[in-house]
Amino acid sequence: MPEIAGNFDELLTSEGAPRHPALSGGLASLSPEALAERQRHAEEELLEKGITFAVYGHTDGNEKVWPFDVVPRPVGLAEWHTIEAGLKQRIRALNLFLDDVYGPGRIMKDGIVPESLVKTAKTYRPECAGFRPPGGVWTHVVGTDLVRNHDGTIYVLEDNLRCPSGVSYVLENREIMKRVLPEVFYGSIVASIEDYPERLLETLLKTAPQHVTSPTAVVLTPGVCNSAYFEHSFLAQQMGVELVHGSDLFVDEEDMVWMKTTRGPQRVDVIYRRIDDDFIDPEVFRADSMLGVRGLMRAYRAGNVTLANAPGTGVADDKAVYQYVPAIIRYYLSEDAILQNVPTYLCSVESDCDYVLGHLHELVVKPTNESGGYGILMGPQASRKEREACADAIRKDPRNYIAQPMLTLSTVPTVINQTLSPRHVDLRPFILYGEDLWVLPGGLTRVALKEGSMIVNSSQGGGSKDTWVLLQH
């Protein structure tokens, strides 16, 4: 396999020795040709099962088969324990932060996080001020993006506290792997993930409004054209709950939420909504939204329905607020952050902004409130024209941009044209917060299929891998 100098590979050490001896029995015994053959089986299966995602602006029918690579990404158990503890710590702190920001605002009064920064986040929702969701849980489902730099350090890249996607692909990737590489699963060296739907359902039911004895939960989707529709449908099916569109629900004059069934209206108590805040209720947010439910925020504020995740959580995953997460952890938990932040320059801070404008060719610039890899400038690869356009945009609206040094993401061997080549990966573990925090052992490993590329988003040509938390060394 070709190597990349100075690179960190998740399977092999720089001397080419296996990093995880536990894998040498099953996986390592397969030749690249055998892997390529298994890869073909996997792709046929994905097509037949109709496991797809939609790409906006894709003209040739907007459904694409989910791209999957058969070589897994392993994580050793000791390292996983650190990641797990770090994620729990981070999300516990961010929920306390949300409670505080929409409540007394102590952290701003104490000068730890500037109030101006919080209140200017596009995702700050004044409509949520003074409201506390059941159990103080704001982020029921989180998908934190982690990356490993070439020096081996793991960093948190983004917190994704709104409607993170991808967990259905984690589960489907595992199903496919069990079918195309059954031999490596004998002896159970890989942590199992199959109980996620059960855990998610429990999380939703546990956070129902307190007066409800046997709550009804639903998944709310924007519809079949949404890029993550497969996931919405998959999760509803796995949990055995209804998948609803906004038009299937209505709120009555007593602020109760109902779904329209063939036997008349039926009460709804918990909504796992996969629609952004902006579109969720035309009465409160965007008035032109056709996706949401008129009056939903009234029902929510009256305590008649739980929304998962709670409206307003976006302020805590704003990419400028991100810079303060280590301080937020220290403030609420009196602990040091277990997981590292990527050093970040806030363009809203004048000295940072000057530095960023002078070093665009070596930095990654991100809008503070986008997801899916949209609007990112990769300085070293960008053309002069692109860098100038970016500089103009930063000068016009500095609050909307941050910059980070370019990391060299770790790699995993990947089947490319029938042979194995190293490709850069990230990792998105999923964390549920109901009665307590729970981390799915594994997560979505996304892989940039283009040689040298660091952009792993499936909307931009990225693929995916099964993630194995190894229970043996």
Place this chain on the structure above:
Amino acid sequence: MLCRVAESLFWMSRYLERAENQARFIDVTSQIALGYRGSELDLWSSLLHAGGDVEDFKKSYSAPTQENVIRYLLFDPQNLNSVVNCLAAARENARAVRENLTTPMWEAVNRFYLRVRSAASESNRVIRQPHSFLEQIKRMSNQVMGVSRATWSRGEAWHFSCLGYDIERADKTSRILDVKYFILLPDPTHVGSQVDVVQWAALLESTSALQMYRREYGRIEPSNVVEFLILNKRFPRSMRFCVREAESSIRAISGTPLHSFSNPAEQLVAQLNAKLNFARAADVIGNGLHQFVDDFQSQLNGIGAGVAESFFQVDMSARRSMQSQSSML
């Protein structure tokens, strides 16, 4: 069950059944065409008549040749009822309610769709030799029905799907009977004269009825064929059987006992069922089969509209007050 979901399940099933019927009609017609002494154009245009597609067909084709009609019915993207469009619609409906299907059902519908799509990409070859593709359509349709039967709970979802199948089936049987009867026996006084056994057998075959007919009646006799396809109590594609099944699906959904009704769908389906229960083949033929089928189809459309009104566009305000009252008791 959500109204939207019920509607999608109903239509998913109708489109699947429609595709299978198209395939069967084409298959039987191309069998007859071998060694047929009459006009090719008459033979194939009868299929267009059965589907009510004559005018639409004329917009894009000059003559109803075998090739043109097969292309129109299987692959024409402009024809809303072509097999390729039926499968796209069935699959889109299935995708919209995937969480209500079992995984093997969804996969069977998806495979069916993928097969039809790949045939469409080599349509010229398929149209020259359609038989094996038509067989595949029938088999894949049966596969969907088979896994549904084996894996799907007999709840509302199941009943809405059955309702879609039975209404579509009743419609198709009545149409093909109407058209073929007119061609084979334009004058009812001819009943009893020399009949074209091959053609009558083909009519039975195109509704998968030939073998079951033989078991019941033996020799082919037009009035018996009419009786079998309209009034038979046991054959699953007879109009009476389908309507009776549709009634029991509707009652299973609403829970209303026999001999009473609580919504327009029940009222209309029970009326049609009663009419078929008390009809005689001789009267149907004597009073004009075409008129009978015409009335049947408009009643069937009425039932479709009744189902939509009773289950897909439910008035929520009226029912909610009822529900909160009953839950308070």
